[in-house]
Amino acid sequence: MTADLLRVLGLWRGRTGWLLAGVGITMLSALIGAALLALAGQAVAAVLGGAAVAGTVAFLLLRPLIGLRPAARWAERMVTHAATFRALADTRVWFFRRLAERLPAGIGLRRSGDLLGRMVADVEALDGLYLKVIIPVAAALAMVAVVAALLLGAPLLAAAVALPLAVALALPLLLAPGAARAATEAAEAQGRLRAAAVDPLLGIEDTLAANGEAAAGAALAREATSLGQAQRRLAGRAALAGAAGTLLTQAALLGALAWGLAAGSAGVALAVLALFLALATAESIGILPRAGTALAAAAAGARRLFEAADAPAPLTEPARPAALPTGHALRIEGLDFRWAPDRPAVFAGLELEIAEGSHLALLGPSGIGKSSLAALLLKLAAPQAGRITLGGVDIATLAAADVRRRIACLTQDARLFDDSIAANLRIAAPLAPEAALWRALDRAGIGTLVRALPEGLETRCGEGGARFSGGQARRLALARVLLSAAPVLILDEPTAGLDAETERAFLETLEAVTTGRTVILITHRLTGVERPGRILLLAGGWARQAAG
Structure with a gap:
């Protein structure tokens, strides 16, 4: 647990200034609160003791603090939350980048909903580390230091008030291990x-279509019940921790009161000061035990x-990438x-050469390895043996981003995101300027349709491109x-997925707009419209020329 949390703090080192500013303002706010109630205690004690002048001075000093306290609390909330x-x-950005490196060929065996939960709920749970642990502990430390300093002249009184507060400071670390299992169960159930x-x-x-909504609803209900049970267990621990915090603050108050009664009239001033200081710490100390469940x-x-x-990432980027070559053969x-040691070989000794500017059609039945070859060329996967060169340079020595600047892909399930047409293209x-977007749309044969839309390039595509037909969505992806x-x-x-006429x-359109570029057409059949310079048939991990 400790190693994971320290690693989280390491991820946040770029925000050290903000985080430390939040801690500093929190401690300042706590000190202002302590000073406010300490002065109030002195004023009350002075009045009770007949020292009117001292009481008046204390009340006068209270006035600026009364205005500073809410301002400090506002600043504390703003800075700590920022x-x-x-x-x-x-x-989230770090996590997304790590996933992008590890899932280049798609989510695969991971469930998308679970990954969404990790991206959203699990990251949000980390706010407790700062807002519910570090910040309250910082405030409590400031308060305990003030109590110890102001009551230094009466060691027994200082111990009676500060000792319960010090125990409350230690409770988060003491309670966290017991809450860890319940927190883990809740996080997994939420995923x-x-x-x-x-x-x-x-x-x-x-x-x-499969009448599966009832089964899906039942599964959802089971997981909701499981989550509810895990959250109740975690909430139960939080409630017990909260009760412990309340008892500790009450113990500090009772300690101050008991000391005052034992000291008699000579100790009235210090006893009243201690009571007010205990009240000042109640807010900060009372929530500390709950920090254990947040932790x-x-x-x-x-x-x-x-x-x-x-x-493990499917491939490793070179420590010092080679420069991109001038050619792209x-x-x-x-x-x-x-794809995995326990899966059958896709290619065995594959040999293939694709000259610059050539048009090649790769044919073969589903599952023969056509899309796997595309993944290898795009550096989304790495071969176990052999090599692929781009312009004579092994792509293993090139940065993946550089390879994909030279090689672009229109996949069979090219996705349009629920954003504007312009955002999807960019x-x-x-x-790319707007003029370039229109040129790409016109070349893909869909510019006229987009111009006719009321919002033009700002038209939202809908989830998965639902705003458009299959052929229209494919043309937008081509653009x-x-x-x-x-x-x-x-x-x-x-x-x-396209009908014969749309296909x-x-x-x-493809034939017209890809002139001058190297084109690798991966398909299971040819319709007669394509005019590739070479046709290769993939079979048994080998490529055999079918026509020239």
């Missing part, structure tokens, strides 16, 4: 619940994040590849690929 939001945003909710919705058409929840969230983020030499070229300056285009089953029109 620090937390920035730190969590950095964590299962999100998966049970998201996965059937992603395939809602199949769910409904456990943050540790559970961190563990789930690192579990996914630390999965592709050559595959003696390539052996399988995924390929973030700085995105054409916006890239990559000289090599991989077209992986580009007409999958023919789309392929005619």
Whole structure:
């Protein structure tokens, strides 16, 4: 648990200034609160003791603090929450990048709902590490230091008030291990619940077509019940911790009162001061025991994040990437590849050469390795033997981002995101001007349709491109690929799911707009519209020329 939490703090080192500012303002706010009640205690004690002048002075000193206290609390909330939001945003970006490195070929065996839960709920749980642990502990430390300093002249009184407060400071670390199991169960149950909710919705058409909504609803109900039980166990521990905090603050008050009664009239002033100081610490100290459950929840969230983020990456980037070559001819030499050690070989000794500017069609039945070859060329996977060269340079020595600047791909399930058309296109070229977007749309044969839309380029595509038909969505995806300056285009089953007429029109567009680029058309059949320079048939991990 400790190692995971320290690693989280390491991820936040870029926000050290904000985090320390939050701690500093929190301690200042706590000190102002202590000073406010300490002066109030002195004023009351002075009045009770007949020292009117001293009481008047104390009341006068209270006036500026009464205004400073709410201002300090406001600043504390603003700075600590700003620090937390920035730190969590950095964590999400880090986690996304780690996933992108480890899931280049897709989510695969991981459930999308569970990954969403880790990205959202588990990252959010980390806010407890700062807001519910570090910040309250900082405030409590300031308060205990003030109590010890102001009551230094009466050691027994200082012990009676400060000792329960010191115990409260230690409770988070004492209670966290016991809450860790409940927090882990709650985090895992929340991940299962999100998966049970998201996965059937992603395939809602199949769910409904198979009359699977009842089963999906039952699974969701089971996971909701499981989550509720885990959260109740965690809440029970938090309630017990809260009760312990209340008892400790009450013990400090009773200690001050008992000392005052024992000291008699000579100790009235110090006893009243101690009572007011105990009241001042009640807010900070009272929530400290609950910090133990927050610490456990943050540790559970961190563990789930690192579990996914630390999965082995399918390929390793070179420490010092080679410079991109000037050419872009592709050559595959003696390539052996399988997706996992326990899965059958996809390629065994594959040899293939693709000259610059050539058009090649790769044919073969489903599952023969056509899409695997695309993944290897895009450096989304690495071969176990052999090599692939781009312009004569082994792509293993090139940065993946550089390879993908030279090689672009239109996949069979190219996705449009629930954003504007312009935003979807600019995924390929973030700085592309509007004129370039229109050129790409016109070349893909869909510019006229987009111009006719009321919002034009700002039209939202809907989840998965639901705003458009299959053929229209495919043309928008083609426009995105054409916006890239990559000289090599991989077209992986580009007409999958289209009817015959739409398929023919789309392929005619492809033929017209890919002139001058190297094109690798991956398909299980040819329709006659394509005019590749070479046709290769993939079979048994080998490529055999079918036509020239």
